Amino acid sequence: MEILSYVWQYIVEVFGLAIAYVFAAIFLFLVLRQFHSKKITAALMIVFIGVSIAFYIPNGTPNALAYPASLRSYGPGEKPDLPYENVFKFFTNFNKFERIENIARDPNDVPQEIVYNEKGMIEVHLTTTEVIAEVAPGVTINYWTFDNTVPGPFIRGRVGDTVHLTITNDASSLHPHNVDFHAVTGPGGGAAATIVGPGETKEMTFKLLNPGLFIYHCAFGNPGLHMTHGMYGLILVEPEGGLPPVDKEFYIVQGEFYTEGALGRQGLQLFDTQAYLDGKPQYVIFNGKTGALMNNMEAEVGDTVRMFVGNGGVNLISSFHVIGEIFDRVYREGDLVTTPAEGLQTTLVPAGGSVMVEFKLEYPGNFVLVDHALARVDRGAWGVLKVTGEADPTIYNGDIQTGGGH
Numbered sequence: 511m512e513i514l515s516y517v518w519q520y521i522v523e524v525f526g527l528a529i530a531y532v533f534a535a536i537f538l539f540l541v542l543r544q545f546h547s548k549k550i551t552a553a554l555m556i557v558f559i560g561v562s563i564a565f566y567i568p569n570g571t572p573n574a575l576a577y578p579a580s581l582r583s584y585g586p587g588e589k590p591d592l593p594y595e596n597v598f599k600f601f602t603n604f605n606k607f608e609r610i611e612n613i614a615r616d617p618n619d620v621p622q623e624i625v626y627n628e629k630g631m632i633e634v635h636l637t638t639t640e641v642i643a644e645v646a647p648g649v650t651i652n653y654w655t656f657d658n659t660v661p662g663p664f665i666r667g668r669v670g671d672t673v674h675l676t677i678t679n680d681a682s683s684l685h686p687h688n689v690d691f692h693a694v695t696g697p698g699g700g701a702a703a704t705i706v707g708p709g710e711t712k713e714m715t716f717k718l719l720n721p722g723l724f725i726y727h728c729a730f731g732n733p734g735l736h737m738t739h740g741m742y743g744l745i746l747v748e749p750e751g752g753l754p755p756v757d758k759e760f761y762i763v764q765g766e767f768y769t770e771g772a773l774g775r776q777g778l779q780l781f782d783t784q785a786y787l788d789g790k791p792q793y794v795i796f797n798g799k800t801g802a803l804m805n806n807m808e809a810e811v812g813d814t815v816r817m818f819v820g821n822g823g824v825n826l827i828s829s830f831h832v833i834g835e836i837f838d839r840v841y842r843e844g845d846l847v848t849t850p851a852e853g854l855q856t857t858l859v860p861a862g863g864s865v866m867v868e869f870k871l872e873y874p875g876n877f878v879l880v881d882h883a884l885a886r887v888d889r890g891a892w893g894v895l896k897v898t899g900e901a902d903p904t905i906y907n908g909d910i911q912t913g914g915g916h
Contacts, residue, residue, distance in 0.1 A: 588731035613643035614802035638687035654739035660798025662743030679706035690729035721749035723844030742822035757813035766791035789825035795890035803893025811899025823861030
């Protein structure tokens with residue numbers, strides 16, 4: 511039933527205009543026959559066809575067997591369209607795609623130590639996959655991932671370390687993939703050396719030359735197309751001596767998903783290329799899906815919290831804010847070299863960028879994380895940090911109620 515719904519949606523989206531024209535022409539012909547004049551009927555039909563062509567040509571004519579048929583792109587890579595060949599492969603392989611119960615990466619999944627192999631290198635293994643999962647309750651999409659989660663695994667190293675990367679593209683994938691680490695110096699940030707077709711594996715090594723918190727993402731073909739399907743994550747390069755200890759670390763990455771169906775429309779959704787090009791996502795979320803950070807972030811009064819926050823984009827700048835808290839230290843744009851800003855309420859996270867924030871918890875309660883471009887909260891960009899412990903009435907003293915928005 512799921513695949514039938516998807517096929518019908520695809521037919522309507524791709525051929526809807528042509529079908530509408532055909533039926534309009536038939537209807538017009540039947541109406542014109544009432545004039546009992548072949549000349550008038552023929553003349554008006556010619557006018558109808560002429561107007562239709564005049565409308566269609568300026569909107570672009572098909573230049574490839576792909577949807578949208580008239581899409582133009584002036585970027586250096588592939589167009590973000592959907593070739594019909596890939597559509598056919600998707601339908602014929604639909605039942606082979608793995609169904610992931612929960613696509614969201616646990617925000618607590620942050621390695622506390624840097625692990626080296628016997629050669630003194632950091633081993634990183636990434637598997638690229640194409641799967642089906644929910645972006646919202648009852649709303650499913652075709653995700654492309656690193657290791658079956660969004661974001662991919664958090665990678666931790668230190669300046670001067672060498673990383674040995676092994677990347678495998680699962681045999682069930684329909685597309686080639688690769689990985690561009692913003693922490694890597696060299697062609698494509700590693701993307702040029704890691705292109706893997708379905709079933710292929712490649713290896714490479716790279717040295718971490720600059721400390722910071724960096725995005726990594728797939729950059730094959732049309733990089734934005736791969737990223738907005740979920741292919742991004744964070745790599746931390748600690749400065750010499752490492753980072754100061756804290757009590758809790760959390761891993762959060764904002765992303766955007768573009769669906770043909772309106773916000774909340776049930777069923778398997780098509781990717782909306784035009785919305786992607788216009789920068790108008792239906793879903794703006796943390797860690798891959800709506801509700802991903804609702805019940806899994808906990809700390810205690812007195813703890814110092816560190817949040818590694820990324821923005822997989824691909825279009826929007828995030829205004830990251832924790833309601834009811836103030837950031838003690840903000841390492842803007844992942845900069846771990848210069849002195850951090852202090853006492854900030856909200857910080858910007860650029861598309862393809864990051865920020866590291868630290869703050870001490872001084873009062874218990876539920877503290878809501880948001881992109882403070884608040885319409886995006888309705889699209890899914892929020893989470894909750896639950897803080898337990900003793901309340902200090904000198905800091906906050908009032909009748910706490912729920913249902914007030916946040």
